[in-house]
Structure formats: structure tokens, C-alpha cells
Amino acid sequence: MGLSQNVVFGLVTGSYIAIAAIGFTLIYGIVNMINFAYGEYLTMGAFIGLLAVTMLPVPLPVAVLLAMAGGGVVSLVLARGFFTPINQTGPVPLLLTSIGLGIALRSAIRLVAGRSARYYDTDTVTYRFDSLPDLTVGSVDLLGGFFVTSEHLIVIGAAVVVFAVLHALLTRTDVGIAMRAMGDDESLARVRGIDTQRIRDSVWVLAGVLAGLAGVLIAIQTNVSSDTGFSHILQILSAAILGGAGSPYGAILGAYVIGLVLALSTAFLPSGLTGLSSAVAFVILVVVLLVKPSGIAGKEVREA
Amino acid sequence: MTAATGAAATAAATADPGSAGDGATAGDSGPDSIVFGQPGALTGAFDFLQPGVSQAADAAVSHINEAGGPLGAELEVIRRDTAVDPQEARSVTTQLVENDDADAIVGLFSSEINPLWNFLQDLQMPIVTPWPGSTFLDTRGGDKATPGDISDDEWVWRTVVGDTVHTGGSAVYALEQGFETLGIINGNTEGERSYVDGFLSVFEENGGSVAEQVEVELGGSSYQSALSRLFEADFDAFLVSMPQESAITALSDWSDGGYGRQPILSDTLAQQEVIDQVGSDLEGAWVAQPGRSGPSYDTFEGIYSEAGDAAINGWTPPSWDAVQVTALAIERAGDASPEAIQQNLGPVSRGDGTPVATFAEGKEALAAGEEITYQGAATPTTFTQHGNVFGTVSINTAQDGSFTETTQVSAEDVREYVAEGEY
DSSP, X not given: OOHHHHHHHXXXXXXXXXXXXXXXXXXXXXXXXXXXXXXHHHHHHHHHHHHHHHHSOOOHHHHHHHHHHHHHHHHHXXXXXXXXXXXXXXXXXXXXXXXXXHXXXXXXXXXXXXXXXXXXXXXXXXXXXXOOOOOEETTEESSOOEEEEHHHHHHHHHHHHHHHHHHHHXXXXXHHHHHHHHHHOHHXXXXXXXXXXXXXXXXXXXXXXXXXXXXXXXXHHSOBOTTHHHHHHXXXXXXXXXXXXXXXXXXXXXXHHHHHHHHHHHHHSOTTOGGGHHHHHHHHHHHHHHHOTXXXXXXXXXXX | OOHHHHHHHHHHHHSOTTSSOOOOOHHHHOOSEEEEEEEEOSSSTTGGGHHHHHHHHHHHHHHHHHTTOGGGOEEEEEEEEXXXXXXXXXXXXXXXXXXXXXXXXXOOOHHHHTTTHHHHHHHTOOEEESOOOOGGGTTSSBOTTOTTOGGGOBSEEESSOOHHHHHHHHHHHHHHTTOOXXXXXXXXXXXXXXXXXXXXXXXXXXXXXXXXXXXXXXXXSOOHHHHHXXXXXXXXXXXXXXOHHHHHHHHHHHXXXXXXXXXXXXXXXOOHHHHHHHOGGGTTOEEXXXXXXXXXXXXXXXXXXXXXXXXXXXXXXXXXXXXXXXXHHHHHHTOOSHHHHHHHHHHHXXXXXXXXXXXXXXHHHHHTTOOEEEOOSSSOOOOOTTSOOXXXXXXXXXXXXXXXXXXXXXXXXXXXXXXXXXX
């Protein structure tokens, strides 16, 4: 298989990281907090979807919508219950609260659902592209043959839809424009008559919706357990920082960089070092931040 | 003479001077109850194996109590969850010993024992466990063949064959099947590496070779890049050494990718969940597991099946054996102290004593003044000097939607590759 196969894998990984990282970075940019409990929102979304397909039962698309709605509700309720009351106390209490809340949520999920992994019952269809032109550079066939599965297409397709909707939201709607204004300067936005609390609530709901979607997308590829979100939070955080914290467009870019690095490093690291692909991704994160502390596209994209 | 004093007299007559069996008169001053602490995987990555292990321990306890109990006391198992986490295991073991007054421990996994080794030695509590496969224990544990002298002892015994044995069996079977070149995908934890190392030590020494080995982080959302790399190499079969959840992800990716070739799975993967999630592509995959061919397996199975409906897995008969042999050690010692148990585990499992299949038979023989040799369900339970057991290896193959035992690799065949004294 050529380079193209690993690019497909990287795009899939980058897609679900991107969807989650957008929500994470919106909270950072507009509410001005790093929410370490965000991973648990993914877990709850994945479990809501799983309950919907197994207990109601409903088709997967309906379950996805329920997971997104559930994620939005959970996010808003937790924000109103825990973060809004201490919003004025500064970033450190908010950070510590989010860490504590994350631990509590993970424990609660574990208590209810146990630690064992649960699986979505999906039928995978594989699409093969085996007859591509030979395009070899050095020893690497850049095209080669490759395959994608229906689950790959669902993840990539969902990401494309999310990006389009997000762009429309941020550029074409009053709420989106108000979010951008708050992200740039909250005081000025308030002076200009923006209801900042309403916008904050909107951000919490939007972040929860995206977390719910990302949770289901991860779960249909692998499984869902009480540790699903926790095991992905570092990738999400890294994507947000790499792209430029607070920038949704930057988070998308950062997510795909991380996804591709994870896939390509596994493919091309020397034997014996293949288990270090995550470490490679984090080394690249550090290197990028040393060169450009604002992230790859943070400031430039936010100004665009 | 009570049964207990008879046992004590036997022990005094046969154990080394100064050993347990010091004439304790359980009939007069024996304990009312004896507690075995069982750290278990009630949650966590191996929780799917715990129901069978718990049911076997509970069935053994019921059977032992029906036979009058060790030293006439009521035997009880107190089970606590470690989630196979070393720190939790340390806490749980301490709690079982300090708070629950356990007289012995009948649990703990490799990934708990290895990092806690010094702590467990300092505890000076016999740990007779059905779980650990780690090669770390090949030359650690047991009484060093001097049951009367505990100064050289290490306080861990296992009633399940170690990785060296069943990975050796797996490698022997692979070679018999004509697989000369392997691909390997394994997790980056000690247990997963240990499995691969054990396999390769026999496979490569006997002419096999490895075309490609890809190590991966566990808990990943996808292993497709690793598989893509692995299957660029040319090999006959590929070995998967990963815990169940990660293995299901990897094998599902393998199935989606249509890579084909023969899968060989590590010992914990002979689970229905694996077949259910991966699907029919897994047909023909096989797993080498600790055998279920101890001399008293049928006796165990009859009692076990009446105790509940948990499925038997590779660690279920060893759980039965752990409780049985520990109770017999107490009976022989006439004393339930940790030292007495430690000193009598070897004598009730080895030698030319009367073969006994259960505690009931052993209690009767000891009362009659005989020495005994416990014949286990998983293996003969003849403890080596390092507290290990040796037995056949069971080959379970995915057929028609479930794993079925298709053949066994005899203990003699595996023994050719595992030197005496080094296991």
C-alpha cells in the first residue's frame, strides 16, 4: 500500500479530532477556560447514542442527533451548575473545577456503565481503489492502492458538514458574529450591546453538540467505555494549541496535522519505535510552538 | 484424635524439623473461620474473565466447607476489586490482610505482582494465584524445594501455567502447522511484550523467523496504519498480543482492510466477544491457552457447573486449584498461619503421597495419617521449586462463530523447550 492509504487513515483520525477540537477551542476562545472535563462530554455523547440504538432502538442517524442534543444539554447544564458561578474568579479555579468535574463525571459513568467497552452494531462496507497510476518517489508509491470503509466516509463526511455549518454560523449568523466579537474583545462586545451570557450559553451548547458527535464517531469505529473521552483529551488539546488556541479554523488544521503525523509516523518509524507515534505528534507540537507560540494558524486565521 | 490433629501429626512427622505442622491442635484451639482474600478484576480490562474465576473460587469454598472446612473452620473468600491496577492492588491487598484478616491471598495478576514484588515479599503472606503468566515469575516464587526453610522462600505461587509454557505451546503448534515466518502486532506493555518474547524464544530457536513486528500503543482508536505497515511484509501468519478491547479494534481494522492470512491470538483473546465484534473473517484463528487437562478436571467441572452459569475460561480451573491446594496446605499444617501455609504448599502438591482430587479426599487421607499429592483441575498442580505448575496447552480455534478446543500440545512436547530449573 502506498502513502495514500496512510493519508486516508490520517484524515479519518484528524476528522474526529477536529470536530471535538472545535468545541474545545471555542470554549477556550470565548469563555476563556481550558475545560479538561470536555473529554467526558464525548463519552457521554457516545453512551447516549449507544443507548438510543440499543434501547429505543432508533437508526444510527437519529442516535447521532440524540447524542448531539444530549451533549449540548449536558454541556449547558454543567456550565450553569459549575463554571458560570465561578466565572469571575479567574482561570485557575475554572481549570481546577474542570479537572475535578472530569474526574467526577468519569467515575459516575464508570459507576453506571462499568469499565468494559461497549460496541455499536454497525455493518462496515469497504470500498477499494486498487488501480491507480504508479506514482513512485524514491521507494514510496505516493498513490498505490487504498481502501476506505463506510465508517471512514461517515467520519470524513461528518467533518466536512461540520466545517461548512461552522463557517456559515461564524460568518453568516448574528450569534456567530457575536461569538467572534467576544473572542476578540469581550468588553467591547458587551459595550456594543451583545448579550455575552447568551453567547456563552450558545458556545457551551455548540461545544457539547460537537462533543456528542465526536464521541459517536469515535465509538462507531472502535468502542465506547468510561475512558473514551479521557484517552482522547490530549489529542484534542494538542490540536487546539497546535492550530492556535481559541481559533476554530486553527483547531481544524491542528487536528489534521496530528492525525496525519500519527498515521505516517506509525508507517515510517524504524521497527522497534512504532509504539511512539503519539510521542512524535507531541514532539512536533512542541517544535511548532517553539517556532510559533501562537500556533500554526492562530492569529492569522482569526484575523481573516 | 481429630482430623486436624491427625493432619498436624502427619505434618510433624514428614516436614522438615522446625517446619509448620508443629502440633497445633485445631480441634481444641483452631480458628472458627479462615479467610482467603481474593483481589480480582471485578472491573477493568480483564473483567470479562472474572466471573469464571469467582465462580470457581466460590464453588471450591462451598465444597471445602461441605467437607468440614480446613481444621474444622468455616472457609470464606473475601473478594475485592483491583481493576488490574498495581496501586489499587497494593491498597486492596493491604486491606485484605490488615482489615479482613486474610490468612492467604488467592489472586493478583502479573501486572500487579511484578511492580509490587518487594512489597509482597515484605508482606510475608502466601499468594497462590490463578492469574499470572509473566515470565518474571519463572524463577521467582515458591519454596525453592526446601519447604521447612522459609528463609529462602518467595511468597508467590501460581496454579496457572506461565507464558513460557503456553506461548511455547503456541509456538510449537505454529511450527507444526508449517508457519515459518511471522508478522507480529503487539501492545507496548510488559504483559504483551512478555507474551511475544515467550513465543519467539521457542519459535525462533526452532527455525521460525519474524518478518515484521509492529508495536502499538494500547487504547487507540485505530490500528490501521500499524496493520498497513505490518502487511507490507511477507509472512505466513501473524501474532496478535493485545488486551481484548484493543485487539478487537485491531482485528476489526484487519477485517475491514481485507488483509487475510492466518491470525494467532494471545491467550486472553479466546472470548466470544472477540468473534462477535470481529465477525466471520476470524474463522480459523487460534489461541493457545493454559490447559484444562488436570487429572481432576472432570471432578472440578461437575461441581463447578452446579455452582452457576459462568463460562469456563483458561483461568477458571486454576482458580479452583488455588483455593483447593491452599486449604489442603492448612489442613496438613494443622495451622492457618501464613508461615504454615507457605511451608505446606509444596508438600501437599509434590511427591508420592496419596493422589487426591479434592479437599474432601485430602482431608480424609490426612486424617488417616497419609501424605497427599493434590491432583489439580488445570494441571497436576505439582509446584516446581519456583512455585510454578506445568501442564498441557490447549489450542482453541474460532469455528462456526465460537472458540472450540481443537487440540492440545502435551506438556512433554513443551517441556523440551523449557529447561528444568529455569521455570
